[in-house]
Amino acid sequence: MANSKPSDFTTPLPMLDLAPERAQWPTPPFAWRHLPPPSNDVAQPCTIETSWGATVEGEMLDFDPSGACLKFRTGPGAAEATVPFGRVRRLVLTAPLRPAPQAAGAPMERVPSAAQERDYRLQAKDGKAIAGRTAGYVVTDAGLYLYTPLDEERALQRLFVPRSAYTGCEFGPSAEEVAAERWISSREELLQAIDRQQRMAVLRIGDALLNLGLVTPRQLDRALAQQRGDVPLGQMLVDAGLISKPDLDTALAHKMGYPLVDLTRFPLDLDVVRMLPLKLATQSMALPLMVHRERLVVAVDRPQRIEKLHQFHVFTGKRLVPVLASRTQIILALTDLAQQDMWSRNVFARLVFAPTTI
Numbered sequence: 001m002a003n004s005k006p007s008d009f010t011t012p013l014p015m016l017d018l019a020p021e022r023a024q025w026p027t028p029p030f031a032w033r034h035l036p037p038p039s040n041d042v043a044q045p046c047t048i049e050t051s052w053g054a055t056v057e058g059e060m061l062d063f064d065p066s067g068a069c070l071k072f073r074t075g076p077g078a079a080e081a082t083v084p085f086g087r088v089r090r091l092v093l094t095a096p097l098r099p100a101p102q103a104a105g106a107p108m109e110r111v112p113s114a115a116q117e118r119d120y121r122l123q124a125k126d127g128k129a130i131a132g133r134t135a136g137y138v139v140t141d142a143g144l145y146l147y148t149p150l151d152e153e154r155a156l157q158r159l160f161v162p163r164s165a166y167t168g169c170e171f172g173p174s175a176e177e178v179a180a181e182r183w184i185s186s187r188e189e190l191l192q193a194i195d196r197q198q199r200m201a202v203l204r205i206g207d208a209l210l211n212l213g214l215v216t217p218r219q220l221d222r223a224l225a226q227q228r229g230d231v232p233l234g235q236m237l238v239d240a241g242l243i244s245k246p247d248l249d250t251a252l253a254h255k256m257g258y259p260l261v262d263l264t265r266f267p268l269d270l271d272v273v274r275m276l277p278l279k280l281a282t283q284s285m286a287l288p289l290m291v292h293r294e295r296l297v298v299a300v301d302r303p304q305r306i307e308k309l310h311q312f313h314v315f316t317g318k319r320l321v322p323v324l325a326s327r328t329q330i331i332l333a334l335t336d337l338a339q340q341d342m343w344s345r346n347v348f349a350r351l352v353f354a355p356t357t358i
Helices: 175-180 187-199 205-212 217-226 233-239 245-255 278-284 303-316 327-339
Strands: 044-050 055-064 069-073 081-084 088-097 117-124 130-135 137-139 143-150 155-162 166-171 286-292 295-300 319-325
Touching: 055 088, 117 143, 130 155, 175 205, 187 286, 187 295, 187 319, 205 217, 205 233, 205 245, 217 233, 233 245, 245 319, 278 286, 278 303, 278 327, 286 303, 286 327, 295 303, 303 319, 319 327
Parallel strands: 295 319
Antiparallel strands: 044 055, 044 088, 055 069, 069 081, 088 155, 117 130, 117 166, 130 143, 137 143, 143 155, 286 295
């Protein structure tokens, strides 16, 4: 083997002068397909509310949260200025985020306002409150990013409040969270609700949607004002993209008296949960909650799910009674229980069911 010169190993590598990667403006913190926004270093129309109370319109040329500053000019051809975040009370990008194009015939995608939209109030250092409504928010070391709903929840306007401009912030509940506070959270309440189900007055579909947290009061009022002809309100909301067809099915079930359960607060009986095999529970989007005499109470996101479970009474000897719960809560509960291996002692959990049996 030929000898290698020391220089073959000791020659230093050239130093690379790499610029730090620039952070991008955060995207809304929920699933919503929208057109990509410009990069931070692309000119964008904006309004700056200064720390001394003036409002200036112009263009943001660059946004640097790590450097706590932005570059701004009042218009094309105007002088460029670097503005420290300490001089900014609020920055608004006036060109909104728009939804991505939809497939032909599909309803326009909207921001999930019922789950995301909420009031906010910031305690500003100048003593004047900064308040409004936002569809989600992102908190960073640099400050607070907010997203104001526009055009009947079809677009979002981006706002930024520097950390130096406020001392505290408060956020109100979303329509979904307000609704969930009224959902059943105990066995006693659930049994009483099941017993009352046959005697309950039929709800209006709008009230059912509000109780489920599927629409906001503002959305419902707007839809009622726009309702024309013989199209039912629920179908009108589906056509407008405000709710999905499964959402409407759930609301129709609640309208007829099916109780609503909050799985984040309802105490789960693990022995009861194991009565339904994990495979079948996952396929049917169902979670057993409690046994009462001859009844096995099962949470589903819509009553039609229970049809897949009727043959399972052979194993339980119980009559299945459906109640309603959020699809998201059911998925989270099943995922958490599966990770805890709650079905490891249940032989039926290992059975493979043919499609014709479920």
